[in-house]
Amino acid sequence: MNQTNQKIYIIGAGISGLVAAINLEKKGYAPIILEATDRIGGRVKTDIVKGYQLDHGFQVLLESYPKAKEYLDYKKLELQSFLPGATIYKNRNSQTIGDPTRSLKMLVPTMSSSIGTLGDKVKILKLNKSLKKKSLEDIFKEEEKTTLKYLQDKGFSKSMITDFFKPFFSGIFLESSLETSSRMFEFVYKMFGTGMATLPKAGIGAIPKQLQEQLATTQIKLDTAVKEISGQTITLENGEVLESDYIIIATEASHIVPNLRGQETPWKSCVNLYFEADAPKDRKPLIGLVADENTRINNIFYHDTLETVTTGAKSLLSVTVVDDSDLSIEALSAMVSSELSTYCGIKGATFLKSYEIRKALPELNNLRNNCAPSETQLTNNIFLAGDHLLNGSLNAAMVSGERAVEGVIEKIEGLLK
Numbered sequence: 001m002n003q004t005n006q007k008i009y010i011i012g013a014g015i016s017g018l019v020a021a022i023n024l025e026k027k028g029y030a031p032i033i034l035e036a037t038d039r040i041g042g043r044v045k046t047d048i049v050k051g052y053q054l055d056h057g058f059q060v061l062l063e064s065y066p067k068a069k070e071y072l073d074y075k076k077l078e079l080q081s082f083l084p085g086a087t088i089y090k091n092r093n094s095q096t097i098g099d100p101t102r103s104l105k106m107l108v109p110t111m112s113s114s115i116g117t118l119g120d121k122v123k124i125l126k127l128n129k130s131l132k133k134k135s136l137e138d139i140f141k142e143e144e145k146t147t148l149k150y151l152q153d154k155g156f157s158k159s160m161i162t163d164f165f166k167p168f169f170s171g172i173f174l175e176s177s178l179e180t181s182s183r184m185f186e187f188v189y190k191m192f193g194t195g196m197a198t199l200p201k202a203g204i205g206a207i208p209k210q211l212q213e214q215l216a217t218t219q220i221k222l223d224t225a226v227k228e229i230s231g232q233t234i235t236l237e238n239g240e241v242l243e244s245d246y247i248i249i250a251t252e253a254s255h256i257v258p259n260l261r262g263q264e265t266p267w268k269s270c271v272n273l274y275f276e277a278d279a280p281k282d283r284k285p286l287i288g289l290v291a292d293e294n295t296r297i298n299n300i301f302y303h304d305t306l307e308t309v310t311t312g313a314k315s316l317l318s319v320t321v322v323d324d325s326d327l328s329i330e331a332l333s334a335m336v337s338s339e340l341s342t343y344c345g346i347k348g349a350t351f352l353k354s355y356e357i358r359k360a361l362p363e364l365n366n367l368r369n370n371c372a373p374s375e376t377q378l379t380n381n382i383f384l385a386g387d388h389l390l391n392g393s394l395n396a397a398m399v400s401g402e403r404a405v406e407g408v409i410e411k412i413e414g415l416l417k
């Protein structure tokens with residue numbers, strides 16, 4: 001058989017699966033992607049509701065991600081940048097802090113804010129400088145500790161941690177105790193410090209769309225859920241049986257590979273609620289963080305402070321609730337509306353839609369940024385991809401898709417056993 005006639009299936013059309021397909025095509029293969037849902041993108045999707053662009057969960061593309069630079073055309077995505085800072089709501093007041101070295105607009109509010117001591121501000125500048133110089137390889141070689149311990153060891157004050165780091169990084173790590181590895185903290189901090197946080201003009205879902213546009217010979221079969229993989233045989237939920245030469249499982253494999261049952265990845269969850277609201281007084285693209293204890297809201301963002309392709313009649317307000325909530329959506333949205341009014345001074349916001357994301361980010365130890373192609377090999381013909389192999393980010397999902405393909409190619413060329 002001509003090598004490129006190998007029948008290669010990719011399970012999952014998320015970022016890792018799409019990047020795997022791009023790389024297989026580069027090597028002359030024409031893979032088939034089997035995707036359980038009715039759309040590509042996995043966790044990265046955007047709906048249009050009443051003209052508003054609703055991303056499935058508040059997420060940002062950090063333009064410094066090395067792999068995103070390789071796979072995405074930022075210009076065509078018309079990336080819209082957030083200001084490098086945040087508005088912090090506490091005790092019914094708000095203050096804005098940010099990185100004045102990247103946006104002069106941040107200088108006055110940051111220097112005059114009461115968040116953190118002068119010593120904290122100096123430590124922030126030092127951290128920025130040292131992480132700018134530190135390579136990603138070095139970051140992921142560091143001994144791991146919790147982010148909380150890392151910040152305490154760096155000498156940040158209690159108020160700086162509770163009023164800034166905790167709300168900011170809870171929204172990124174999707175957990176509010178800052179238990180996430182210090183490697184992830186350094187990685188994300190470095191990415192924030194060396195480029196802008198952005199969103200494509202058409203919403204986060206434009207990212208997988210652009211990856212899909214790079215595919216020419218790949219077939220994508222939507223609404224095609226895989227039930228089980230055994231050897232080279234793929235059994236679909238609809239009973240159909242497919243034979244393959246190689247399979248890349250670009251999602252958690254434990255639910256489809258019988259030998260992996262019981263080895264499920266634990267996941268962190270969140271709820272993202274959207275509201276229609278009156279336009280904010282101060283139209284700046286800044287993330288809002290609620291630093292008061294015992295509130296449900298972690299962060300808020302007015303999406304129309306960035307340019308979007310489509311807009312609704314009013315302002316679109318996104319609210320992220322991090323900690324697992326036992327409340328119904330009706331009860332949670334009522335509670336969030338009340339907190340918006342009490343803590344952020346946002347009155348009369350009307351609930352639009354919510355996304356409960358049970359499997360938002362993998363909960364991992366020993367976070368990595370890369371792996372050897374051979375480490376993606378599960379069996380003779382099955383290879384693995386997905387952010388859960390490395391760390392929960394778009395960058396890691398892309399790296400994992402690339403490594404899985406390198407594993408398959410090495411196997412085909414007889415370099416792997």
Ligand SMILES: Cc1cc2nc3c(=O)[nH]c(=O)nc-3n(C[C@H](O)[C@H](O)[C@H](O)COP(=O)(O)OP(=O)(O)OC[C@H]3O[C@@H](n4cnc5c(N)ncnc54)[C@H](O)[C@@H]3O)c2cc1C
Nearest residue numbers: 012014015016036042043057059060226251386387393394
């Ligand atoms: C709320 C939220 C906020 C985030 N914020 C950020 C952020 O700001 N920056 C950042 O870099 N990253 C962020 N992320 C993480 C980022 O979205 C993920 O790392 C990335 O999308 C993972 O891609 P993936 O291909 O590994 O997995 P997935 O996107 O999960 O793709 C897996 C695909 O496999 C399909 N599938 C699963 N089982 C089967 C089956 N049996 N048969 C067929 N198909 C199947 C799924 O339907 C899915 O399409 C965030 C994620 C969430 C949810």
